[in-house]
Amino acid sequence: MNNYRDIIICPIITEKSMKLMEEDNKVTFEVAKGVNRTQVRQAVEKIFGVNVEKVNMVNTKPKAKRVGKYTGTTSPVHKAIVKIAAGQDINLFGE
Template sequence: MKDPRDIIIRPIITERTAEMMDSLKYVFEVDMRANKTEIKDAIEQIFKVKVANVNTLRVPAKPKRYGRHSGYTSEWKKAFVTLTSDSKPLEFFETV
């Protein structure tokens, strides 16, 4: 089994995701190869909460230019995690 900290890369904190935190929804950048079950188990192990639902999406690479040089940004995977109503909010999001 994979280590849960290898699956969850970092939380995504923006104005939109801060508003979603009121309804116990959190957004994370996750490993591209992780599936929904692995993401759910990782969140439950790391934060000691109960996960109700996990939705994932792949953020595609975008073309970028810097002067005459062109390339692409990296492709990454985003996970929207919904906690159950009886779960406590995640601790490190309290300061936002």
């Protein structure tokens, strides 16, 4: 990857990820396919200016969905759950 912003695609905002953010100071991001933990760590530290303690990677598989007679699948997502050092935070909502 040429740029750190090419590695991190977007934050994932769900009820579970918000609970992780409040309780354990963990932030969940959708990341590009083919990146590793070290690249995600460097990208988060450079973009947001925080210290990263740990990075967990998750590959979600597509799920079968059906609407009426039409069938399809959801998109596969490559996630990174990043634990931020205590006392630091990432402001995702621009407050």
